[in-house]
Amino acid sequence: MPQDRLVGLVFDDRYLAHNTGLDLIEDRAPYPFAEPISHPSSPALVGRAKHLMDLFGIAEQMRRIEPVFASDEQLSVYHTPEHLARVTLIAQTDGGDTGAGAPIGRGGDRIARLAAGGTIAAVDAVMTDAANAAYALARPPGHHAMANEGMGFCVFNNAVVAARQAQRVHGAQRVLVVDWDVHHGNGTQAAFWADPSVLFISVHQDDLYPPGWGAADQVGIGDGEGYTVNVPLPAGTGNRGYDEVFARIVTPVARQFDPDLVIVSAGQDASVMDPLARMSLTLAGYRAMTEEMMSVAAECCEGRLVVTQEGGYAPQYAPYCSAMIAQTLVGLPEDGQWIADPYGGRAEAQPASAELGLDATRAIERGLAVQQCYWAL
Ligand SMILES: [Zn+2]
Numbered sequence: 502m503p504q505d506r507l508v509g510l511v512f513d514d515r516y517l518a519h520n521t522g523l524d525l526i527e528d529r530a531p532y533p534f535a536e537p538i539s540h541p542s543s544p545a546l547v548g549r550a551k552h553l554m555d556l557f558g559i560a561e562q563m564r565r566i567e568p569v570f571a572s573d574e575q576l577s578v579y580h581t582p583e584h585l586a587r588v589t590l591i592a593q594t595d596g597g598d599t600g601a602g603a604p605i606g607r608g609g610d611r612i613a614r615l616a617a618g619g620t621i622a623a624v625d626a627v628m629t630d631a632a633n634a635a636y637a638l639a640r641p642p643g644h645h646a647m648a649n650e651g652m653g654f655c656v657f658n659n660a661v662v663a664a665r666q667a668q669r670v671h672g673a674q675r676v677l678v679v680d681w682d683v684h685h686g687n688g689t690q691a692a693f694w695a696d697p698s699v700l701f702i703s704v705h706q707d708d709l710y711p712p713g714w715g716a717a718d719q720v721g722i723g724d725g726e727g728y729t730v731n732v733p734l735p736a737g738t739g740n741r742g743y744d745e746v747f748a749r750i751v752t753p754v755a756r757q758f759d760p761d762l763v764i765v766s767a768g769q770d771a772s773v774m775d776p777l778a779r780m781s782l783t784l785a786g787y788r789a790m791t792e793e794m795m796s797v798a799a800e801c802c803e804g805r806l807v808v809t810q811e812g813g814y815a816p817q818y819a820p821y822c823s824a825m826i827a828q829t830l831v832g833l834p835e836d837g838q839w840i841a842d843p844y845g846g847r848a849e850a851q852p853a854s855a856e857l858g859l860d861a862t863r864a865i866e867r868g869l870a871v872q873q874c875y876w877a878l
Contacts (some may be wrong), residue, residue: 506804508830509626509635511619512551516640517544519613520652523823529547535546540604541814542654547640549816550823554638557824557840562831566626568619571662575621578665579658579692581649588613588656599652603641613641613656620659621666623807625636628671632796634806635828637663638823642811644686645711652683652688652748653710657741659809660766664699667762674698677760677797679751680705681743681790682768682811682812683778685715685731689766695725700758703752704743706771706778707733707864716873717864727875730754732868735860739773739853740789741779742861747793750868754876755797763798763806765791769813769822773848777814781853784842787822789828791859806830817843 521540548564554560576585584600592610593595596771599605602700616639618832623635643659645652660678666753667673678693680686680703705715732746769787771780791808798806808826813819825840833839842848 506832507632508563509565509566509623509632510560510827511568511635511637511639513619513625515566515612515615515616517548519544519609519641520596521604522606541579542641543816544640545816546813546819547638547810549820551638553820553824554827557828558834559824559827559831563568563827564632566622566632568615568622568639570614571617571621571657575662575666576614576617576657578669579648579661585647588651598658599800600875601647601770603651603654603656605656609656615639616641617643617657617659617662620663620679620807620809623664623809624666624671624762627805627807628667630674633804634795636827636830638806638810640810643809644682644689644811645684646688647691653684654812655688658688662763663806663809664764668698673761675758675760676762676764677702677755677758678702678764678766679755680766680811681771681793682766683711683771683775683780684733684768686766687711687714690714690719690729693725694721694729695723697724697728698758700728700730700755702730702754704734704746704751706731706780707735709778711779717868719873720875729810730872733814733866734864736779737783737853737858738861739851740783740786741853741855741857743782743786744789745857745865746868748791749865750872750878752797753791753878754872757876759801761802761805763794763802765794765806766811767808767826768811769819771853772813772818772822773851774815774817774818775813777812781846783854784821784825784840785849785854787825788829788839795830
């Protein structure tokens with residue numbers, strides 16, 4: 502990687518103050534988990550990812566990008582005034598749900614705005630060439646947030662407001678959003694459902710969350726038909742299956758779209774260790790997907806790539822995946838060694854790292870059959 506390549510990093514300790522509280526379902530008695538347990542979207546995950554980036558000498562090779570608080574105007578490109586008002590109101594209390602499973606604590610509106618604003622700042626840096634690529638290591642995440650409500654741990658849709666920033670402020674005509682979080686990016690899909698100027702591609706575990714979202718035949722409507730690409734995959738799909746999906750669908754479609762900016766909604770919850778999903782990606786899988794997106798960006802838009810943090814809930818593994826993404830953006834270290842798997846390669850030894858299962862093959866064939874109506878594949 503050339504030394505003059507600059508990769509930005511958005512991180513702020515205030516992200517760690519986003520308080521999701523305990524995981525209670527109060528309208529059911531007794532509690533479904535017997536005793537209360539910590540909410541899966543813990544500050545330790547993003548905090549540890551940053552810590553690993555420091556320990557491995559990755560962060561010091563990145564240029565710090567200062568996050569900003571997203572304004573009403575910037576959020577209103579997608580979100581309704583009612584949602585903004587509700588989030589503000591809840592943040593003045595001891596906390597509550599901003600929609601369907603997206604809790605914040607007191608003051609949480611400011612942190613959610615700093616997450617959206619951090620992703621916007623990453624876009625600003627990349628679109629003005631202050632950085633070639635950038636990683637917004639922010640929380641709360643964004644891709645489930647709908648126009649009128651928070652959802653699935655997400656308060657504001659960081660990727661959507663960032664894509665609109667690129668278009669409205671920087672004149673980008675076509676923006677690609679690739680969402681590899683293991684859950685479906687329903688909020689992002691809804692935002693661009695009828696819009697051919699933003700191509701949304703989601704690779705996720707089949708019908709996991711939210712229910713009913715992300716089937717292969719959900720392709721957009723009107724002028725946007727064909728500009729939503731869903732590739733649902735069966736539980737257990739690992740590095741080999743994801744390689745195949747990127748090589749045969751994601752990358753060729755992305756190249757044909759020829760974006761002016763690539764945004765990745767990066768959820769590290771497709772990892773082999775994740776408690777909320779059943780996929781089998783390892784560090785090598787995350788490196789490979791990052792490299793694919795870097796090559797699309799290099800070919801189409803001078804490398805302009807923004808990675809925005811979504812999910813990832815394995816405390817011992819997801820932060821490593823995030824650090825691996827950052828290391829891939831920065832480039833192979835001088836010692837020629839990528840970050841080693843913390844489990845000594847046991848995760849890589851899973852059969853799904855090397856083998857393409859029959860169910861995954863069928864899912865990919867199904868995805869291809871749908872997408873061949875719109876793209877040369
Ligand atoms: Zn997720």
